Amino acid sequence: MYSSATLSRYIGRQFVTWFVLLLLILLSIILLLDVVELLRRAGSKPDITLGLIVEMALMKLPEIGQQIFPFVILFSGMFTFWRLTRSAELVVARAVGVSAWQFLMPVLIAAALIGAVKVTLINPVGAVFIAKYNQMQDRYLKLRASSFDVSRSGLWLRQQGEREQYFIHADLINPQTFEMSQVIVLRFDGDMKYLGRVDAPTAVLQARQLELKSATINEGKKESETVPTYTVPTELDRATIEESFASPETISFWQLPRFIQTLEATGFPATRHRLHYQSLLSQPLLYVAMVLFAAAFSLRLPRRGGTMAMVTGGVLTGFVLFVASDVIRTFGISETIPLAMAAWSPAAVSLLLGIAALLHLEDG
Numbered sequence: 001m002y003s004s005a006t007l008s009r010y011i012g013r014q015f016v017t018w019f020v021l022l023l024l025i026l027l028s029i030i031l032l033l034d035v036v037e038l039l040r041r042a043g044s045k046p047d048i049t050l051g052l053i054v055e056m057a058l059m060k061l062p063e064i065g066q067q068i069f070p071f072v073i074l075f076s077g078m079f080t081f082w083r084l085t086r087s088a089e090l091v092v093a094r095a096v097g098v099s100a101w102q103f104l105m106p107v108l109i110a111a112a113l114i115g116a117v118k119v120t121l122i123n124p125v126g127a128v129f130i131a132k133y134n135q136m137q138d139r140y141l142k143l144r145a146s147s148f149d150v151s152r153s154g155l156w157l158r159q160q161g162e163r164e165q166y167f168i169h170a171d172l173i174n175p176q177t178f179e180m181s182q183v184i185v186l187r188f189d190g191d192m193k194y195l196g197r198v199d200a201p202t203a204v205l206q207a208r209q210l211e212l213k214s215a216t217i218n219e220g221k222k223e224s225e226t227v228p229t230y231t232v233p234t235e236l237d238r239a240t241i242e243e244s245f246a247s248p249e250t251i252s253f254w255q256l257p258r259f260i261q262t263l264e265a266t267g268f269p270a271t272r273h274r275l276h277y278q279s280l281l282s283q284p285l286l287y288v289a290m291v292l293f294a295a296a297f298s299l300r301l302p303r304r305g306g307t308m309a310m311v312t313g314g315v316l317t318g319f320v321l322f323v324a325s326d327v328i329r330t331f332g333i334s335e336t337i338p339l340a341m342a343a344w345s346p347a348a349v350s351l352l353l354g355i356a357a358l359l360h361l362e363d364g
Helices: 005-041 048-068 069-086 089-095 100-141 238-244 255-265 271-281 283-298 307-333 339-363
Strands: 155-160 165-171 179-189 194-206 209-218 225-233
Touching: 005 048, 005 069, 005 100, 048 069, 048 100, 069 089, 069 100, 069 283, 069 307, 089 100, 100 271, 100 283, 179 209, 194 225, 255 271, 271 283, 271 307, 271 339, 283 307, 283 339, 307 339
Parallel strands: none
Antiparallel strands: 155 165, 165 179, 179 194, 194 209, 209 225
C-alpha cells in the first residue's frame, strides 16, 4: 500500500488549522454571550465595572472551552474531509493506493494529541481560572465571602491515625476562621473497638491538626476529664475541606489522584471527583471517535451531494452524545452503574460506532 509522510503531514496540518480556527470562533461567541449574561446579572450592582465583567468572563472561558472540544473536533474533521474530497485531493490519494484508514491516521493521531494536551495542560489552567471565577462570583454577584457552607447539616470527618481512628462531627463551622462549634470526636482502635469520645465547645483546624479547646475526655468507665487542649492529627487542611465542597472542575488533573485519596481517607465522598478524573482520562479516546464520525459523514459527499445532510448529521451526533453522556454521568454519580463504566462508556461506544460506520461506508 502506498503511504506518504508528506501527505500525512498535509492532512494533519489541514485538520489542526481548521480546529484552531473553529475553536477561536466559538470561544469568541461564547465570550460575548458570557459578557452579556454577566452584565445582566450585575445590572443591580453598580459597583461592578465593565472591566471586572470582562475579567470574570475570561476566567470562565477555559472551562466552557473544554466542554466544546469534542464538537470542535467533530466539525473541524468534517470540514477538513469535505474540503479535501470536494477538491479531489482525496480522490487522487485513493487512486494511487492510499486507503481511507491511511489518510485518516494523521487526523486520528492529531485528535489524540489534542486530547492529551487538553487533559494535561489546558485542564490545570482551566481549573485555576474557574476557581478564581467562582471566588469573584461569590464576592461580587452573590455577595458572600465563601461558597463553603455546611452550617445546616453539620460536618462529619474520618481520620485514620497510626494506632487509632477518629470520627469527628461539628454542628457549625465558620468558613472564614474554620472554627468549629459543638465538636464530638469518637475514638476507635485499629480493629474498630470503641475507646471513648471527646467533647469540646470549639475546635480550630490548623497545621494539619484539629485543636479542641476545653475538651472533655470520656474513656470507658473512667471519670470524665477536662483538659485545656486536645489535639487530633489530621491530613486535612483548610484548602482541602473547602475544595471538597467545590466542583471537581476546579481541581487540576495532576492534583486529583492525591486529592481523592485524601478525601476518602477523611470520610468525604469522592464519587464526583473519581468520575471526573476517569472522564478526563477517556478524552483522547472520545476525540478519536469524533474523527471517525466526521469521516463517516463527509467522505462521500460529492457523489451524494448532501452538504446539509453532513451538517445535520454532525449536529444530531453532537446532541445525542451530549445527552447520553449527561445521563450516564448522572447514573455514575448516583452509583447506579460503576464509575469506570460511566466515565468510559461514552467514548468506547462512540469509538465502536464510528469504526462500524466507516467500515460500512468504505468496505461495504
